[in-house]
Amino acid sequence: MYSSATTGTPTQTRTALRPPTAAGGRPGQGPAPRGTDLRDPRALAVRTAMPRPADQLAARGGAERLLRGRTADTSMDRVDPATLQTPAVRAAVANISRICPAFLPRQVLREGSQHILIAGTIGRAPVVAKCLSPQAARSEHHQQLVERFHHEVAVYRAFVRHRPPVRLPRLVAADHDRCVLVLERVPGRPAARERHPVNAPTPGEVRAVLGAVRTLNLWRPPTDVFGKPLDYQLEIARFHSVGQLTDRDAGDLRGLLHGLAHMPWQLCHGDALLGNMLLAPSGPVLVDWEQAGWYLPGYDLAVLWSVLSGDSAARRQISQLAQSGGTMARDAFLVNLVLVLMREIRLHDVPGAGEEQRIMIRRLYDDAALARRAVRAAVGTR
Structure with missing residues (x-):
């Protein structure tokens, strides 16, 4: 929820579903030997053409850039403070302040057609507030978006009672009626x-x-x-x-x-x-x-x-x-x-x-x- 997941559009190689390696050879090493039954459903593996050297260098460079940014990456989330003054964000901050009066907004992480994400602090604790966007009220899928938001609030509340075996942000506060969810901000990318x-x-x-x-x-x-x-x-x-x-x-x-x-x-x-x-x-x-x-x-x-x-x-x-x-x-x-x-x-x-x-x-x-x-x-x- 901390960053928008947009659609990637890479030029990528064609993949195929392969039978088990016992019949088809090592995955990723080209087509299966003659006589292999490609209809065998006992396995679902992937065959991808070998990348060109230039592609390998580009991928390696991208991986190195990601590794250099392995710690908390907030620089890419920084937004002009003026965005905190848009009508939608100001309305969202008002709703957040109703349940967290000490909330101090710092930056807008996302202002989309469905949700608004605002990073801030409560005292010294960094938090992220997620609110339903005013645009969602005009959407034909408004009721579905509200139901999903209510479901997420219910899930986080359930996790307070039944802690899952995986890491997730801690619930700070929630307003079911106004569709506001305040969570701890976890360092990471x-x-x-x-x-x-x-x-x-x-x-x-x-x-x-x-x-x-x-x-x-x-x-x-x-x-x-x-x-x-x-x-x-x-x-x-x-x-x-x-x-x-x-x-x-x-x-x-x-x-x-x-x-x-x-x-x-x-x-x-x-x-x-x-x-x-x-x-x-x-x-x-x-x-x-x-x-x-x-x-x-x-x-x-x-x-x-x-x-x-x-x-x-x-x-x-x-x-x-x-x-x-x-x-x-x-x-x-x-x-x-x-x-x-x-x-x-x-x-x-x-x-x-x-x-x-x-x-x-x-x-x-x-x-x-x-x-x-x-x-x-x-x-x-x-």
Whole structure:
């Protein structure tokens, strides 16, 4: 929540879903040997073309710049103090002061169409206040935005009673009616500032993020604390109705869902983008819990897989984690992955997209086609 995760538009290599390495060779080392059954759904790995030397140097330089900025990165968040005087921000500060009279605003981190983020202090303690933007009241999705904000407030309050095994900002205060949330400001920087990053995090950072997500997914809090934010049947019907899923795609996904009817669900962050993972000195800190709840296993992994298209090693790690729980865990991950990719396509494939964004959109379509084929292969093995 501390920085805006914008859409990345890199020119990246085409990826593919591969069978296990026992049949297909080492991942990332080119096409599988002759005779390999590419329809084998027992594994979901990624094959990416080797980068050119110039690309390697550019990626290395980007990683070095990120490493130099490993500590708290607030310089990029500094905004002209005049932004504190805009009508929307002044209204937000007034609402914050109602629940935190000692709040002293310092800088505007984000003033968007949905949320306003303001960094400040309460005494000597650095905090971040998140408020619903006045523009959201004029949006056709206003009620949905309010419900999500209320859900995030409820999640943070639940975490006070049931502390999760991952790091997250401490709740300072909240106003449910005015949609205000005040949290401690954690020192650190987002794992990526773009939704689809050009420069992927370093291998060590990827391992840390996956470890935090995996730890959260294995946590079992009381079942009445969190709900189920995603209606899988409704999502399949929605994407089918707009033509993103064919009749066969929808039938295959419903077939996998039927086989997962008795599988225990998993607590997920629900929006595990790299921009919602702060890399703090003590480890990853997860923020923006608007969509937290119970999902089919592998939902967070599917989100990370969808945005890490330029990092074959990271996708291979995610694939291995997704299938470590067996056939049913694999099927759940595939259902999640198709729906996540459909959402990403619907979010970004809009009129007026620039050339770089069109390249990213084509990559999403390629990934979606590969995921569909993996689903069909999985259905054939049931």
